[in-house]
Amino acid sequence: MSMEDAAPLAGITVLEVGGFIAAPFATLQLADLGARIVKVENPTGGEPVRATGPFVAGESAPFARFNRNKESVALDLKSSGGRDAFLRLAATADVLVENLRPGAMAALGLGYDDVRNVNPRIIYASASGWGQSGPLAAQPGLDIMAQARGGLMSITGDPDGDPAKTGVPICDLVCALYVALAVTAALREQAHSGQGQHIDVSLLESGVSLAVWEAAKYFTTGEVGGRLGSAHQSMAPYQAIRCADGYVTVGAVTPKTWKAFCTALDLESLLEDTRYADSFSRHAHRDELIASIEAATTARSTAELVDALEVAGVPCAPIADYSDVFTSAHLGERDFFWDSSHPTIGTVRQIGSPMRFSRTPVRRGPAGPVLGADTQTVLMSAGFTSDEVKALVEAGAAAEAVLTDVPGHGGHEAAGPTRPRDHTAPVD
Known part of the structure; x- marks a missing residue:
């Protein structure tokens, strides 16, 4: 060299x-x-x-x-x-x-x-x-x-x-x-x-x-963030979703990916619900939203859900453990x-x-x-x-x-x- x-x-x-x-x-x-x-x-x-x-x-x-x-x-x-x-x-x-x-x-x-x-x-x-x-x-x-x-x-x-x-x-x-x-x-x-x-x-x-979202919220509204599990601080759905055999992480927060997400899961009715008009509103009603989503996703396996969302162009990923990570075909390639x-x-x-x-x-x-x-x-x-x-x-x-x-x-x-x-x- x-x-x-x-x-x-x-x-x-x-x-x-x-x-x-x-x-x-x-x-x-x-x-x-x-x-x-x-x-x-x-x-x-x-x-x-x-x-x-x-x-x-x-x-x-x-x-x-x-x-x-x-x-x-x-x-x-x-x-x-x-x-x-x-x-x-x-x-x-x-x-x-x-x-x-x-x-x-x-x-x-x-x-x-x-x-x-x-x-x-x-x-x-x-x-x-x-x-x-x-x-x-x-x-x-x-x-x-x-x-x-x-x-x-x-x-x-x-x-x-x-x-x-x-x-x-x-x-x-x-x-x-x-x-x-x-x-x-x-x-x-x-x-x-x-x-x-x-x-x-x-x-x-x-x-x-690293508290970029928390600072924006606190210095703007005085609101203090709390524990949300895998969920995003202000947008939804952006979290791990239950399947029949595990979880899949999804990020359907733009208008395009939200529509594709609902269509892929036969949940078009959510598109008409005013509570879910944008990602911020969806976050405000996250408990009801995730319950409706998981009613559909728990009928599918992790592999089936990932396949369906990938075809629809929705950002998603299964949750890997480190044995999966350290033998990843992608990282190997x-x-x-x-x-x-x-x-x-x-x-x-x-x-x-x-x-x-x-x-x-x-x-x-x-x-x-x-x-x-x-x-x-x-x-x-x-x-x-x-x-x-x-x-x-x-x-x-x-x-x-x-x-x-x-x-x-x-x-x-x-x-x-x-x-x-x-x-x-x-x-x-």
Whole structure:
């Protein structure tokens, strides 16, 4: 591949400090886009997802996916040697992404001002639960708390049911995507100004930013949205509809699709009902409407209903579980899932990037690295000598992975990083 056709962020170096989702998922996007990601981890155990199952050959399966296309450097950031080594790495990096609790990096001597002193061009992105300032800033902030404080749990679930979070950690993931978007924008600006800046993205504000329908309603009428199950906030029918053997989601909210929907189900009488003249009116009478619709749909199977609606041109889809998703013929045809390599696990099936470029495709490299796999090569590429690296390891300020042959396995086993037995971990 020529440089012209390289991934869009090829040549950009990003340092990552953190764990779980916000920082690693943000840098995953940057890694897929071609940036070099140097993941700096605690030499004792690494970042927390390494201890999260399921495990394959002793390695975390989630970690191998969250951290593909990255390099692992094990540094004790609480030690003077580890901190100094990190600053030497930061001096030549383009971006730093971290999601420690606000103030934790500064307490280590690695806050934005500390790093800017060695690299004025650095783009320093901080992801946190509540932001770098404000009354909540110092509080622990996990995804479920952000969903709770951000209103998402108040509108998720059945009307008469318990509060529910979304099935995926949406605030963590959206925060990560905003971090990645902000970093790419800051890189564009940096190219013109030659200056870096600090980026502050929170789980809370990321979650609240998704409340587009709720904000329109509240700021216009003062009405507060509530739980509606699978239904839309203001239009109908736009929800899961019961069939004889399950549910089908439908979205018949335009005049054209509403007419096609009623015709396909032999419900033309609904077209004459003034209560259902438009999607907003239909929503106001949704209980009666859905009862009339399901009287017809429960006589059909999921497959029969989907076939009828697809022929009529009505947006619809059956509800798939993840065994259906991960074996989807459509996604298979589009080559969405792909296999990466790992020195211990072997082949790791990856979820693809949804970003598709006609000329500069995203990168499909190795699975998440074993802890400390790249300590020596990364440090030496930053100007360290082999003796300096050895001294850091001997002092416990750094660690290196040791891969040993596994008899009869045809591969390697990660024996873990070399380090002294009693070792103080950095702030997580």
